[in-house]
Amino acid sequence: MSQSLPFVTPDPVTCQPLGDGTLLIDTGFVRPGFDGAYLLVEGGRAAFVDCGTAHSVPRLLATLAAQGLQPTDVEALILTHIHLDHAGGAGQLLQHLPHAQLLVHPRGARHMADPSKLWAGASAVYGEEVMRRDYGELLPIPAERIIEAGEGHRFSLAGRELHFLDTPGHARHHLSIHDISREQCFTGDTFGLSYREFDTPAGVFILPTTTPVQFDPRALHASIDRIMALQPRRLLLTHYGPVTAQPELTAQLHRLIDAMVTLAQDQAQLGGEERHMRLVQGLACLYRHALDQHGWHGDEVEFMRLLGNDIELNAQGLGIWLDQSPTH
Structure with missing residues (x-):
């Protein structure tokens, strides 16, 4: 019932x-x-x-x-x-x-x-x-x-x-x-x-x-x-x-996937909290730059309000991918 x-x-x-x-x-x-x-x-x-x-x-x-x-x-x-x-x-x-x-x-x-x-x-x-x-x-x-x-x-x-x-x-x-x-x-x-x-x-x-x-x-x-x-x-x-x-959206997704993978690979030799911190920082810079190019000029508080949770989860996901894919 x-x-x-x-x-x-x-x-x-x-x-x-x-x-x-x-x-x-x-x-x-x-x-x-x-x-x-x-x-x-x-x-x-x-x-x-x-x-x-x-x-x-x-x-x-x-x-x-x-x-x-x-x-x-x-x-x-x-x-x-x-x-x-x-x-x-x-x-x-x-x-x-x-x-x-x-x-x-x-x-x-x-x-x-x-x-x-x-x-x-x-x-x-x-x-x-x-x-x-x-x-x-x-x-x-x-x-x-x-x-x-x-x-x-x-x-x-x-x-x-x-x-x-x-x-x-x-x-x-x-x-x-x-x-x-x-x-x-x-x-x-x-x-x-x-x-x-x-x-x-x-x-x-x-x-x-x-x-x-x-x-x-x-x-x-x-x-x-x-x-x-x-x-x-x-x-x-x-x-x-x-x-x-x-097609522009498809191209944007492909570019960002590749950029995120490259970011993760650059941190592959690190581990633990240091790697996660660098992934978080790198993703924030990557997305902020992409948004600047897109013409969005919100402040840092608004940026983190909207994307802070996604940045954290994406960093976790990239870290797990690195751990599960030793040859990347």
Whole structure:
């Protein structure tokens, strides 16, 4: 039986209609405009792509209700990957969606049925108190409700065809979803991060994410190119929102991946805190220079407010990549 949740009225901050039966929902994780989920609506049926944390569930259900839809109208929750800012609320959400199946990469399916290892791994880093505060409780999902949606999987939402691509590089359990008739692709974290606060007359700024623990630069380069080969009209990022699919963004991502790898390799002989500190400092300089070139002139306080967490996580990811790849 589903638990009672407070009703949250969607507003322009929480929910942004994107047209073509697609809505962006701010999950409320970290800060406004940081973490998004998507609601697809077609012929009176619905599906979510990613769901944020357990604390995000009221926002998702409120957005559904605002479209005149019932929880019974939802056919699927599709996860790009199982990192907790994308999938942490899956168990709670599915308690409210009696007819919905969970579609997830085969490598991630067992962790959705039994999230204990996900919880233990994250808790070892952040601590139990922070985990419950930021993510809420992880609930297991019955195996019979889980569909392993690997490379080539197809899902039809009232005739709206979604094709699934295996796109590793950020994580080995990462999917991107091609919404064919809408000429758009849900890219999770594979196509990087693009925050609206960094938009300038030059366009959008985008950077890769090497968040621990499965960064693979060769695979990430290939996955980015594969997404663009679909010739989508727009890309729907979890962090954050829609961006127009332009070759300049692809080039920017490739350049930054290579620059981040070079930075990491230059610190390969170091270890421990000294290496991590130098990676943090190097990434901050790299991103600040790229933003200066992009025409963004915010101060250092704003820069760190927006990117401090990503710099820390990217430094951790590069360090783990160095440790796992002795020949780099």
